[in-house]
Amino acid sequence: MNRRDFAKLVLAAGTAGPIPFGITRAAGQTRGGVLNTVIQPEPPILVSALNQQAPTLTVCGKIYESLLTYDFDLTPKPGMAQSWERSPDGLTYTFKLFPGITFHDGSPMTSEDVVFSVTKALMEAHARARGTFSRLASAEAPDPLTVVFKLKEPFAPFLHAFDATTAPIISKALYENTDLRQNPNNARAIGTGPFKLKEWVKGSHIHLVRHEGYYRKGEPYLDEIYYRVIPDAASRAVALESGTIQLTQWNDVEAFDMPRLKALPNLDMTTKGYEFYAPHLWLEMNTRIAPMNDKRFRQAVLHAIDREALRKRVFFGLGKVATGPVSSKTRFYEPNVPKYEYAPAKAMALLDAMGLKPAADGKRVSLKYLVPPYGEMWQRVAEYVRQSLGKVGIDIVLEGIDVGGWAARCGNWEFEMSAPWTYQYGDPALGVARSYISSNIRKGILFSNTSGYSNPEVDRLFEAAAVAQDDATRQNLYSRVQKILVEDAAVAWLMELDFPTFTDKRIKDLVVTGSGVNDTFARAYRA
Template identity: 60%
Template sequence: MKHPIRFLRSLAVATALACTGTSLMAPPQAVAAEETPVHGGTLTAIIQPEPPMLILGLNQQAPTQTVAGKIYESLLTYNFDLSPRPSLAKSWEVSDDGLTYTFHLQEGVTWHDGEPFTSKDVLFSFTKFLPDTHPRARALMSRAESITAPDDRTVVITLKEPFPAFLQGFEMSTTPIMPAHIYEGTDYQNNPNNNTPIGTGPFMFDEWVKGSYIHLVKNPNYWQEGKPYLDDIYFKVIPDAASRALALENGEVMQSQYNDIEPFDVQRLAALPHLQVIRKGYEFVAPLMWLEINHRVEPLGDKRFRQAILYALDREFIRDRIWFGLGRVATGPINSVTKYYDPNVPRYDYDPDKAIALLDEMGLEPDGDGVRATVKFLPLAYGETWQRLAEYVKQALGKVGVKVVLESTDAAGWGKRVANWDYEITTDFLYQYADPSIGVSRTYLSSNIRQGVLFTNTMGYKNPEVDRLFEEAAKEVDPEKRQDDYSQLQRLIVEDVPVAWLLEMEFPNILNTRVHDAITTAIGVNETYADTWISPE
């Protein structure tokens, strides 16, 4: 570990506070500030790791979403209860038969280079760009019979069959609207404009000093009058975990999110008078963490080996000692806080003896060193806690005779290797996106095995009955029948263990008390920040 003394001190503080009954996630500090937003000011925020790029249509990794969510927009955003609200679409209608969706676009919207935003951009994004580059958007738009633009301010999407979750698919990371005048007729992945993103959002790209910061500036022609309030935003790249915590402490930065702050430091920072912890803003994504397992590599292709991995891991230890209580032990592919979760699935409680029995059943006898099998483990390159998780997995699997060889890479390298199936076991967390047919099915459908595309079925998992049930559930309009389909799905998938589910993650947003209205929707820190403002010192 890079900072063992700091870790032990933080662990002692966390333990002491736990013994006195202090909540790990303290409520936000009371903020005495003006009721009326103030124009001006610079927001400084951590971004960790540094995003591989800022073109949201080409990359949907978490750091890209947080920065590019200020640059790009989609048709809708979502309240904390996941109900839709306007963004680039000011209003919409759904036909009585649930097949036709008509979106009416905002007026007076321009791209950052001054070109007008019209329905042509939406049509291009939904029919050409995103189906080629974005697996989640591809799956969503494949359900359309037709996508038309009767005029510059109207988009009409007619589905092949009912799809109850369709209206949940229009936030900025699922269907970012891309500029047709820049990308149409080009090689999207190698377009020279990929270094200078052009969106419709309240902030424009100004500068990226690799390894140091990304600077966004106010869009003076933003379509929401009087917004944004901020002059600019600096996303500071701070690779070291201790330095990120110190930057919040001393006011160098005003915001952290996701895994920016190592779990063992959260409670200490939450107690500081100039900082507040906000737990809202992750309702739409409902993140789920797992060990991803490449089924193409033996013995990982045998479900008994994958089941043995789950039995060998003490996931309560992972939650309590590595993530310091920030999460819930996962039971399967659907997060318990989202729709259609079913707890009645096979359980894999910590039981190393059952793991050993399964390995024996497979004929994996220990050699003279007690090793039954050797696997390579590529940890997610998102900070110190992920490395600690990898070290624990190595230790736990070693106890049942599975030797783990740890590999290393950076965030960009991790994404490239996993997308191209160049791994054996890795850590990952994916978002649920409000409905299983959008955020869950993409991981397990055999039709979504796409080499070179991240966050697809990169494991190579295939189960025809799972495919069938996902398709049936997606179009089922009866809520009870839909629940039944998803319940069957969860039982089948949990039996197969295509991935080893670890935690339903809970992320803290830590903000300076001078920062207001940063977390205003279920999209959280990935929102546009058009409403965010900073009170004077």
């Protein structure tokens, strides 16, 4: 959609009036109003238990909930659980649920739904959750408001595994003994969150309305949320400037537009609200395919890319160059790892040592790069990588694809190179290990170890760090595993990403947790 088409859409909506644009609020009400925002690209499904792509998680954060949320410093806070306790031996966790929680179809949500979601649905369909909840010895529901988890052995970050993106709770009655991915209730997206799905017009918008049965008294304050599909970045910026939409998140706004939009008097900008995710961008190489199965090739790739120039030219100064698998924004980061400075001569020497000599046209090898379909920014990243690697004789052919196709091909290992960005979730045991441990090489599951990297010592260190109970021991183990991974160049780490969230100044309390725009928006209101 270009600027002219978007203007026509706004005009048509203004005359026909079926979809409200801008902020509306009934006079005299203490709550109410419509929030218009963007979702780009359009999610393939609205069930976060079955799909963990970024657009799905953003919308589904309003529809589904879990037991906990997390503050900006990642301290656990009540979600659907009003309290919790851990046994002295670190093996038993007991959660007490709030009373009166209902699904959007009116049925009660109980501890049985939690047990089913964690032990059945998520174990089948959620790569990251599987790694955590496979550690359970048992999960029990002694009464409708109590859940008891017993671990096989202590797992230090267990209390950080209950955000709505990792452990969304779905209805046992609707999903038990069904093919989860083919369940007809997927089209209804029935959760317990403050907003429920009213309508999804593919290619146009996702319309959420207040869940009147929400268990937190008085919440949510907003009546409705519209997530509008606006593929063109320029049109998104125009809509934000004009007040047609009141919120952009993640990479909705191009980095080069950020300074101009930040200066507008009607908008606020923050980079808060991404603490829980600490998004990490890397160039992933399928190590099942030569020459990417040779670590010298992967090391050459790292030397061939000027990552500081990438940060300045493509991300316009946002973010920080990544030095390894753990973000400097989260726990257990190790700065003293092997360094890959920008050095094309070193890259070419490594390629020569492998026997990858340049042909008459200067090309040593040709590889395909599957471009993530998340907007113009990622196309620019791909172009930058293509140009950088081309200078050392690595010919890159860019392949475009839609969101569902990208997920399917990456999950099924049908790629040579791509550039995913994944979340760290406050602890390496939750968000980092999954991308490198051999046990998580699982075909068909996106955001598992899709590169196929395997190292028994890495597996051992990650497991030991996950079950260690004191932070000093964990730091030692994670420091060791980071040094190995960086020496092996398991992937080519590019950026610790920062994203600007722009909001209309009349909308308050949108970003109130470390999950930011992926949180519920239950407290958001118009001032």
